[in-house]
Amino acid sequence: MTTITLVQGDITRQSVDAIVNAANSSLLGGGGVDGAIHRRGGPAILAECRKLRASQYGKGLATGRAVATTAGELDAQWVIHTVGPVWQGPGSDPSLLASCYRESLQVAAQLGARTVAFPAISTGVFRWPMEEAARVAVQTVRDADTTVEEVRFVLFDEGAYEAFAEQVR
């Protein structure tokens, strides 16, 4: 049984086995969580991302998929990079957003991670409405059959925290 915990704060300050990054398909860095992870984690993360681009991920990482690298100087063993879908307006298909959570948990379990921190994937520059994103995130984690013991959602602001709290209640 996976325990879901909620924290308001900065995901780069968490002590967990794996930190999930809301990356973009290039794997070569961006703003938001991605920028913060690379800034605090140092150059080792980007160096591994470049190696991934030079090998199995020549075209980048597809939306809904996940891949792990070192966590560099973060207080974690791994960063799991996943690419959320961009919001296309009402009626957007949530399946690729769910896939981000499911695949990240699969990668985490394969690595032997027991504690995993997630940001609210796709709710920044990818514009997914927070309430809808929180529903998909919590439901997908609840439905996952995983050896991960704790999933910690790390929400940057109070609005995000409240949206996730509403789903966990």
Ligand code: ADP
């Ligand atoms: P995406 O491109 O998937 O939308 P973003 O990084 O733009 O990813 O935003 C995803 C969510 O992460 C947003 O809700 C944003 O407020 C939040 N966020 C940004 N920086 C951090 C951080 N350091 N720790 C946790 N959450 C963050």
